[in-house]
Amino acid sequence: MNKDQFLLAVEGLTVSFDGFKAVDDLSFYLDPKEIRVIIGPNGAGKTTVLDLICGKTRATSGSIRFRGKELTKMKEHQIVHAGVGRKFQNPSVFEDLTVFENLEVSYPEGHTVMGSLAFKRDTAVMEAVEEVAGTIFLKDLLDQPAGLLSHGQKQWLEIGMLLIQKPDLLMLDEPVAGMSVAERRQTAELLRVITRDHTVLVIEHDMQFVGDIADRVTVMHQGKVLSEGSIEHVKNDPKVIEVYLGH
Numbered sequence: 001m002n003k004d005q006f007l008l009a010v011e012g013l014t015v016s017f018d019g020f021k022a023v024d025d026l027s028f029y030l031d032p033k034e035i036r037v038i039i040g041p042n043g044a045g046k047t048t049v050l051d052l053i054c055g056k057t058r059a060t061s062g063s064i065r066f067r068g069k070e071l072t073k074m075k076e077h078q079i080v081h082a083g084v085g086r087k088f089q090n091p092s093v094f095e096d097l098t099v100f101e102n103l104e105v106s107y108p109e110g111h112t113v114m115g116s117l118a119f120k121r122d123t124a125v126m127e128a129v130e131e132v133a134g135t136i137f138l139k140d141l142l143d144q145p146a147g148l149l150s151h152g153q154k155q156w157l158e159i160g161m162l163l164i165q166k167p168d169l170l171m172l173d174e175p176v177a178g179m180s181v182a183e184r185r186q187t188a189e190l191l192r193v194i195t196r197d198h199t200v201l202v203i204e205h206d207m208q209f210v211g212d213i214a215d216r217v218t219v220m221h222q223g224k225v226l227s228e229g230s231i232e233h234v235k236n237d238p239k240v241i242e243v244y245l246g247h
Contacts, residue, residue, distance in 0.1 A: 024137040
């Protein structure tokens, strides 16, 4: 197997907290422009995997290679600059700023202190903001304070704040939690658009949504991969039915 063909190669990944293995010898591989969904019961280690990939948590052992670079040796900001973006469960937008300003402050040029001082709202910034706002269904709300958006719209805005940084990999933790049915449908549509240019790794509980978006599904249980494949494959896997879908 040529590992460099994958955007992300996770191999033998383990993390122990006081002897408890939250992630235990985990391996999986992501292709470019794939939507992969990780599912599993609470405590399976799903969010910990995202923490490990983005450098928030340090691996006890194993390897995370992204575009051929070993992420386990890098700091969080270096991983972001390498092209990995992460959205947490609860939207963390700047409520007092407008939609436009939220996207503007996320634009890559403003990330360093010197970058922030020299940052100007030029044509490139305006175009990037308007393009992303169109993608995330907020083009008509650019002047709206983010605090006035619905929960679902705040989730989209945060995805937009990642998108404007042009990461190769977007990691989303339960992106449709608390959304209406219509917003969930739009989010599925949004993720399909995003994967024209990006790879997306999603943690999700909503099986209807998983079925709508996933190219492949990885099922975790007790820190390990229990099953992997299409949504139909994992739904019909007796091991998955026993530990997850039967509950």
